[in-house]
Amino acid sequence: MNKEFNCPVEATISLIGGKYKSVILFHLMGKTLRYSELHKKIPKATDKMLAQQLRELEKTVTLLMLMIQRRW
Numbered sequence: 001m002n003k004e005f006n007c008p009v010e011a012t013i014s015l016i017g018g019k020y021k022s023v024i025l026f027h028l029m030g031k032t033l034r035y036s037e038l039h040k041k042i043p044k045a046t047d048k049m050l051a052q053q054l055r056e057l058e059k060t061v062t063l064l065m066l067m068i069q070r071r072w
Contacts, residue, residue, distance in 0.1 A: 020053045
């Protein structure tokens with residue numbers, strides 16, 4: 001299902017939307033953290049929720065990299 005967006009911000013929010021995805025990205029910006037270190041920084045996230053959000057982010061990044069490769 002293809003979605004149409006009116007601006008790049010709308011598309012970005014659609015890709016990284018999720019309860020903790022933006023918080024995860026904030027904490028990972030410019031550094032690498034182990035799962036346990038990340039979980040300490042987001043204590044309200046359950047193990048299940050954090051793992052799910054990380055898997056979804058991984059899929060999104062993979063998709064974005066494929067899109068970039070095809071464009072160039």
